[in-house]
Amino acid sequence: MQTGCIGLPSCSDRIMEAATAIQAAGYPVVITEFGDKVGGSAAPFASMLLPFADKNGISYLAWTWDNWIGTDFYLISDGAGHPTAGYGTYVKQHYHCRTTGAANCL
Numbered sequence: 485m486q487t488g489c490i491g492l493p494s495c496s497d498r499i500m501e502a503a504t505a506i507q508a509a510g511y512p513v514v515i516t517e518f519g520d521k522v523g524g525s526a527a528p529f530a531s532m533l534l535p536f537a538d539k540n541g542i543s544y545l546a547w548t549w550d551n552w553i554g555t556d557f558y559l560i561s562d563g564a565g566h567p568t569a570g571y572g573t574y575v576k577q578h579y580h581c582r583t584t585g586a587a588n589c590l
Contacts, residue, residue, distance in 0.1 A: 517547040519557035520571040527574035
């Protein structure tokens with residue numbers, strides 16, 4: 485398992501290789517507490533991670549399902565569940581795409 489490499493250019497590739505190796509050994513893999521900073525119109529990490537996980541049969545849980553003041557990584561902007569700009573909007577669209585049965589959700 486790679487540690488201490490979050491944010492480095494090769495970190496994501498090494499972690500994904502480790503996850504697929506663990507899965508190939510017969511163990512289930514669940515990616516937890518992933519996220520992107522709220523704002524803008526994109527979710528650069530989630531838009532790379534979720535299609536990879538879908539392609540490889542890896543489960544995932546996004547961080548966080550509340551509008552937590554003091555963090556930059558949350559999915560909803562209010563108690564009604566409206567998605568945050570960028571990250572929340574991408575994750576909502578991706579999850580919705582997966583519920584339709586689509587094989588390829590970007």
